[in-house]
Amino acid sequence: MTDQAQHAPAATPKPAAPARAKGGSLLGLGRKDFMLLLFVAALILFAPFLLNPFPAGSAMAQFNAGYPDLMQRFVIFGIFAIGFNILFGLTGYLSFGHAAFLGVGSYAGIWMMKLLTLNVIPAIVASVVVAGLFSLVVGFISLRRSGIYFSILTLAFAMMSYALAYSVLTPITGGETGLQLKYFDPRVLDAPLEAGVTPRANLFGIDMQASTNMRFGAWIFTLNAGYYIAGVVMLIAFYLSIRLFRSPFGMMLRAVKSNQNRLNYTGISPKPYTLAAFVISGMYAGLAGGLLVAMDTQVGAERMFWTASGEVVLMTILGGAGTLIGPVLGSGFIKYFENIVSKINESTLNAWFSFLPDGLQDVVVAIIYPFVGKGWHLTLGLLFMAVVIFLPGGLVQGGQKLVTVFRRDRKSADAEKAAAEQRQTQE
C-alpha cells in the first residue's frame, strides 16, 4: 500500500505550486497537518484510556468503549472511511459499492492465513493487492459513467459480488457459513497445529488477541496488541491520505469535482485521475478488510451487502466529506452508537431514572426506550437526517461553527467568516 500511494502522485503531470511547500516541512507535512497527525496519533495511543472514562462496575460503565473488539473496529472502519473519502470527498463520485472491496480483501486475507501462515503480514498485503485489482476492474467499467449512473453501476457490481459469494462461489467463500480458520488448514509456512486448537492470527509471534489489563483504582484499562497494530496501520493510512490531499494529484481530483468540463477543455482527461482515486480507495477498503480478518479470523458474505456500503457513506458524510479528520470521527461515532446505544435495555433505563417519581419514571423510560437498544437504528436515522439538514459539512463543520461562535467575542465576525471560508477551501 505504501508503494502504491507514493507512486500515484509521482505518476501525475506537474500542475502548479504544490500546497505542501508552505510552512515547515515535518514528514513532508505543513505545520497544521503535522499537528493533526500528532493529534490522531495521540488519539490512537490513548484511546484505551479516553474511551474508558467510567470506573468498571459503575452504572455508567456500559458507556465505556475501551474494549479491544470495539476499538479495533474504530480504527479499521476509520481506514475504510478515510479511503472512501479519497474517492467521494475529493472527486465527488458517490460509490455505493465499496463494501465489495472490503469483502474481497477479507476473503483474500483469510485465504492467505489458511494456506500460507498465521502471520498477518501476507494476509494484509494480499487483501490490499486483490482489492486493488478488483477495484481496477470495477472502476474501469463504472467510471465510464458519472452521477447516479456511476452510483448504480458500483452498486450493481457490489450486489453481484455479494450474490455470487453467497451462492455460486461457495467453494471459495464458504457461502452462508462464511470462512473460519481451522487447525487442519494446510498452512505451508507454519508448523501444523494440534487437533482442536483454534488458530489465532499473530504478527511475528505477537498474538492479535493478547491484552494486558491496567488497573488504576476502580478503573480498568485494556491494552490490546491487535488494536495497536491496527492503530499504527491507520496512522500510516491517515498520513498517506494527508499527503495525497496536499499533493498535485489531490488538486487534480478536486478539479474533477469542481468542473470536469474545464478539465476536458484544458486537454486533460479526468479518467486516469478518477480511476487512480478509485483504485486507491479500493485498496484502503481492502486493507480494512484484511485487518478485519486479522483481528477476528472469519469472513461472511454479509460484509459485502449494500447496507455495508451505505454505512461507509454515512460515516464519511457524518464526519464531513472532503475533510481530513471527518471520516475518522464519523466512523468512530457510528461504531460507538452501534455498539453502545444498542446495548441499553429497559432495565438499564429504569435503573438510570430511578431517582424520578414512579409515574414520571415510567413515562421517561417509555419515551426513551424506542430510541435505544434494538431501536438504535431509529436514533441513527434521525441523527443522520439532522446532520444532512443542518450540517451538510458534517461534524467537522459543526466544530468549526462552534469555534466561530466562541471566537466572535474577541474578533469581529466578518474577519472570522473570511477565515472560515478560507479554511473550507483549504480542506
Add this chain to the structure above:
Amino acid sequence: MEAIILQVLNGLDKGSAYALIALGLTLIFGTLGVVNFAHGALFMLGAFCAVTFSRLLQLSHSVVDETRTDFLGNPLKVDVYYVQEIFGETAGAAIIDWAVPLSILFAIPVMIAIGVAMERGLIRHFYKRPHADQILVTFGLAIVLQEIIKYFYGANPIPTPAPDAFVGSFDFGVLLGFDPGGIVYPYWRLIYFLFAAVIIAAVFAFLQFTTFGMVVRAGMADRETVTLLGIDIDKRFTIMFGIAAAVAGLAGVMYTPINSPNYHMGMDFLVLSFVVVVVGGMGSLPGAVLAGFLLGIIEAFASMTEVLDVLPGINQIIIYLVAIIVLLTRPRGLMGRKGVMED
C-alpha cells in the same frame, strides 16, 4: 412454448411491482428533480396500511351469548367483530375477507397525506441541494420510517391473505389450447398484474388528458416559464408527490398477499427499483414501466431450472448484469433524456 409463457407470466407480477415503484420514483424525479431514496419505504408503508386496515376490521368485543353454554353450563362468551354488528353477519364476514382490496380505499388518502407531508416538511428544503444530499436525507428518512414500523408491528412478517375467492390458481394453458396443468398461475398474481396495468394507465391518462396533467407536464419541461404564466407549480408538484406516494403505497397494499409484509421489504425493493429506473432512463415514465416489466421477466427466465443448470446462480445477478450492460451500451438507459443526472 408453455415454459416460455409461464416464465413471462411469472415475471409479470414482480415486474408489476418494479414498474409501479419505478413509476413513482420517476414521477418525483421528473417533477421535483429529487432522488427519493425513501420511495421503498413508501411501498412498505402501503403494505402496512393493508395490515392496519385489516386489523381495524377485525376489532372485536366479547359478548355473552345466552343461547350457547360452555361445558359447565355457564353462558358462553363470544368475540363479535364490530364490522359484523354494523353490516350484519354475512356482509361483515365478506368485508373482513376482502380486507386487502378494501384497504386500497384506506391507503389512498393515507398515502397521499404522507406524501404531501413528506414533501412539505422535508423534501421541499432540498430542491437546491446537490443530488447526493437528497439521496442521503431520504435514505435517513427511510431508515426512520422503517424503524418506526418495526417498533409498532415487530420484526416478523405479518401474513395478510387474499380474499378466499382469489385463493388458488388459474389454469391459463387451457385458454390457449395447451394441456390442462401446463400453465398454472395463481389468481392473485393475475389480479396484481391487472391492477398494476390499470394504475399505470390511469397515471398516464391523468398526465395526458387532464388540464392538471398538462400543467404538470409543462412544469416538468420548463418550470420557470410555467411559473411566469402565473401558475402555482409548486402546489401541483406537491400533489404529484402525493400521487407518486399513493402509487407506491397501492403497489405495497396489493403485494401483501404475495409476500407477507415485513419492515425491511421497502429497502429490498428500493435497490432493485433504482436499478430499474436507471435502466429505463432517469426521468422517462415509459422507460420506467418498460424496464420494470423487462427486468421482472428476465429475472423469471433466469430462475428456470434449465438456465440454472448451465449457469448456476445467474438468477441472483441477472438484473445487475443487465443493468451494467444497458448502462454501458446505452449511457442514458433505454429511454433516458440527455443531460439528466449526469453531473
